[in-house]
Amino acid sequence: MLGEMFSYGFMQRALVVGLMVSLCSALLGISLVLKRYSMIGDGLSHVGFGALAIASVLGLSPLAVAVPVVVGSAFLLLRVSERSKIKGDAAIGMIATGALAIGVMVLSLSKGMTTDINNYLFGSILAMSASDVWLSVVLAMAVLILFGLFYRKLFAVTFDETFARATGLSAGFYNMLLAILTAVTVVLGMRMMGAMLISSLILFPAITAMRLCKSFHGVAVCAAIISVICFMLGLVSSYLYNTPTGASVVVANIFAFLVFWSIEKLRGRLAGRNSVA
Numbered sequence: 001m002l003g004e005m006f007s008y009g010f011m012q013r014a015l016v017v018g019l020m021v022s023l024c025s026a027l028l029g030i031s032l033v034l035k036r037y038s039m040i041g042d043g044l045s046h047v048g049f050g051a052l053a054i055a056s057v058l059g060l061s062p063l064a065v066a067v068p069v070v071v072g073s074a075f076l077l078l079r080v081s082e083r084s085k086i087k088g089d090a091a092i093g094m095i096a097t098g099a100l101a102i103g104v105m106v107l108s109l110s111k112g113m114t115t116d117i118n119n120y121l122f123g124s125i126l127a128m129s130a131s132d133v134w135l136s137v138v139l140a141m142a143v144l145i146l147f148g149l150f151y152r153k154l155f156a157v158t159f160d161e162t163f164a165r166a167t168g169l170s171a172g173f174y175n176m177l178l179a180i181l182t183a184v185t186v187v188l189g190m191r192m193m194g195a196m197l198i199s200s201l202i203l204f205p206a207i208t209a210m211r212l213c214k215s216f217h218g219v220a221v222c223a224a225i226i227s228v229i230c231f232m233l234g235l236v237s238s239y240l241y242n243t244p245t246g247a248s249v250v251v252a253n254i255f256a257f258l259v260f261w262s263i264e265k266l267r268g269r270l271a272g273r274n275s276v277a
Contacts, residue, residue, distance in 0.1 A: 020140035026227035043092035050099035123194030123246035204253035
């Protein structure tokens with residue numbers, strides 16, 4: 001069955017891009033969740049939807065347009081949050097809903113409400129071209145390399161930004177780096193997962209791993225493994241049962257979270273009984 005499944009070119013492209021995006025999103029998601037930046041992924045995915053819609057109408061390469069637009073939006077979002085009275089969630093909400101509205105308007109005026117809107121909102125593994133795959137692999141490798149190079153700095157900024165600033169670390173730079181890496185990852189996963197579901201790849205693996213792992217390194221390794229396994233389960237189930245790939249991956253992540261949550265509760269009860277005894 002697997003041999004037949006991966007004999008198709010579109011499944012091979014989905015596998016390559018999906019595995020790379022799963023790794024990137026799981027690693028970045030830890031810092032985003034701990035810093036309470038987790039909704040930035042959702043906001044940037046809406047910006048990506050608007051950029052993809054405009055690129056589609058103009059006949060341009062979707063990724064070539066979406067990547068710089070979303071990266072610029074991440075930069076703008078942090079600047080707005082830091083230097084104006086519009087803070088955090090309000091800034092994300094304004095940018096996200098505005099970009100989503102622009103994307104829907106552009107698609108509806110140019111082509112009418114076609115299936116393209118569903119592909120952009122909820123993803124489609126058929127949307128990945130060979131050129132998209134090559135660009136995605138290059139960008140995803142850059143994200144993983146930069147995360148590895150600045151791992152300790154991102155760790156410091158994540159857990160105690162005030163102390164990191166006191167030691168001379170440029171926290172603003174590393175916050176911006178985190179936002180840019182997230183923006184690139186969001187764009188890479190949008191074609192397959194969709195604007196409405198891509199943020200789940202950032203949230204679920206990190207939150208699930210934190211149920212049982214307590215160290216940053218342990219959470220990172222566990223989240224990466226969970227993300228890859230859930231993606232594979234979602235991809236295979238979408239092929240077998242003809243379900244949307246993005247939704248199937250999210251359901252696999254929900255199931256993994258429930259399993260880890262149950263184990264956490266069971267372990268807590270056993271520890272409580274042992275302490276009483």
